[in-house]
Amino acid sequence: MNSNYSTTILVVALVLASVAIAGVPGAVSAQESGEVIGQPDISFATATGEVSAGTADELSIAITNRGSIDKGGPSQYENRVTTARGMTMSLDDSNVPIDVQAGELSIGNVPTGSSQTTVPIEIAEDAASGTYKIPVEYEYQFSRVVDYDAYGTDYSDFTRTRTGSITVAVTDDARFEVVDITGTAQIGDDSDVSMTLRNTGAEIARGATVGATSRSNALTFDSGGPSATSYVGDWESGETRNVSYGISLAPDATQRGYTLDLTVEYQDANGISQSSEPMTAGVEAIDEQAFAFSDVDTSLRVGEDGEITGTVTNQGPQSAKSVVVRYADESATMVPIEESVAVGSLDAGESASFRLPIEVTSSAEASPNLIDFAVNYRNADGDRRAYDKLDVRADVAPERDQFTVELAEQTIETGGSRTIAVDVTNNLNETVTDIEARLFADDPLDTGDADTGYVESMEPGETVTVSFELTAASSATPDKTYPISFDFRYDDQRGNSQLTDTMRVPINVVESSGGGLPMPLIIGAVVLIGGAAAVLWYRRQ
Structure with a gap:
């Protein structure tokens, strides 16, 4: 019983020992030896299609290493002998109409299989259609032989320089x-x-x-x-x-x-x-098309029509057709009588004069004003354009009477009547027509029926004399000044009817000069004479 038990234990121990030895990596291979012989097998091809003359392109080069094994062995050693290590390559373009825009290329390790690299190229304008071979010189290191045994590994390394080629197809397509x-x-x-x-x-x-x-x-x-x-x-x-x-x-x-x-x-x-x-x-x-104003003059006054005149110059750089100077301001107290005026076509550097009538309302203030203007024109293609970077500084003068009146003789006798001559001057900057002047007077002065005068037209600054009848009652106090008033209704240059404010003018009442009886005595005498005549007529009857 004990003998069989001992034998069993010995067998189990031997089996376990053999399993343990088989499970240790390299335990068997460590006892092997051998030799692996091989080398890289490099070839080149063009992965780029046709290229065109007179163009620049990227040339894609396919590098293939098929590897060559003369004597096989473990895979790691076969990979060692078939790998091209530290490979470099250069293309010789000296005899082809293709300029390779690169020097020596560093490719690195090339195992079996394929890889790609690209180089920039330029194809000559006069390159004829066809295929061109570009020599490729390449160099790499490799292990030709690997010897291995239980004591180590020995590599036989070499450096190899070879020459191959790639083929490039050039077409003379449309360029x-x-x-x-x-x-x-x-x-x-x-x-x-x-x-x-x-x-x-x-x-x-x-x-x-x-x-x-x-x-x-x-x-x-x-x-x-x-x-x-x-x-x-x-x-x-x-x-x-x-x-x-x-x-x-x-x-x-x-x-x-x-x-x-x-x-x-x-x-x-x-x-x-x-x-x-x-x-x-x-x-x-x-540069942008531009215009400028010069020689600008203004005659603007509160409550009147005025005008802005000046010169517009085309500063270029192009000619401008159908040039129009346009009032572009939005002031509520200035109303353009004419919003724009055409000055024709202007070449670059050419000028033209312009005039724009402006009405200044009575609500305007007398002050300097900056008025916006624009120039509309057509460009060389006939398209409408506008230049709106223009303004005009205009001083607006205070409001004034449209007419001035002056009496040639500023006296009237108490109890007397006379024709007064009034000098009327047109203060406006325009010709006015159908001027109706009217005289007003209060007691003890009276205008009677002749209280209006008419003038057909008056130029700016023109003076005319208008006559009126004026009576001073006997109750007028001598050496006292009384006011008389005038207003004027007229048509302005645009045909609009205008009415002025009333203007007051002083007139002096003086004592009646000698050569005449006082009015009460005259009236009394008339009464007495009339009564006597009546009595005489009655007696004769």
Whole structure:
């Protein structure tokens, strides 16, 4: 019993020991040895399609390492011998019409499989259609042989330099260039700009459109957006096409050059959609159209019609057609009799005179005023435009009588009547017509029936004499001054009837001069004579 038990324990112990030894990593391999032999196998290809002459492009290069195993072994050692470590490469463009815009390229480790790298290139304008081989010189390090045994690993490392090539296909498709630009962009206005482009390629561009995009928010197209397109149709090699765009430049834009990016979209000879290389076009900005006033003169007075005269000058930079000077103020006390006056077309630097009649209401105050004006005009395209950065300083004079009156003789005898001659002067700055003058007097003065006078017309500053009848009652106190009053109704220059305020003028009453009896005695004598005549007539009867 004890013998069998001991044998069982020994067997179990041996089994456990063998399992433990098998479970230790490398326990078996540590007893192995061997040799792995191999090397990288590098090739190159172009992942880019056809490129066009006269363009810049990115050349995508595919690098493939297929690896070569002459004697196999553990995978880590096979990977070691097939990996190209620290690989560099350079392209020799000396014999091709392709300029490689890069020197030596550092690729790094290249295991088996494929990877890609890109280099910028420029294809010459005169590059003929066809394929071109570009030599590729590349260098890397690798382990040719790996020897391994229980005591370690030994690597046989080498540096290898090789030459391969890539093939680039060049096509002479439609290509384009900007030949000429005409037109400028005026600040604060719409303008037209035209461009001439040429197809410098060897192929036709079918159904071509030219797209333009502004790089500045200040410059927009007539659509209101930052870009526009122009259709030009089929475009043969060597032909030129003109495209025009309506553009707008903001009023606060800076006077400088503005850049447009141009692209031609078309179909090639095979019906495949193509997009040209981007082109640029510069558009020069010119200053905002401006006008100025000079030699301004004003004759404004409270309660009267006046005028503002002056000279308007087109300061350029463009000619202006159908120029109109316009009253643009919103004052409630100044009313334009004519809101605008046309002065014709003005070239840049040319001037013209203007006159605008203005009515100043009676509620206005006599003070200096700044009056807003504007100039309306048509630009070179016939579009209406306005320049509203103008004002005029005008002094408004105090209100005055429209007419002045002066008596040639300012006395009248008590108890007497006489014709008074009144000198009436037109104080207004305009000719007035149908002037009716009226005389007013209070007791002891009386106007009788001849209290009005009429004048057909009076020029500004003109004086006429109007006669009236005036009587002083015998009750008038000698050596006393009494007032008489006048008012005038007239038609102004616009045909509107106007009535002046009443004007008072003094007249002196003087003692009756000798050579006549006092009025009471005269009346008494008449009564006595009449009574005597009546008595005599009665007796004769």
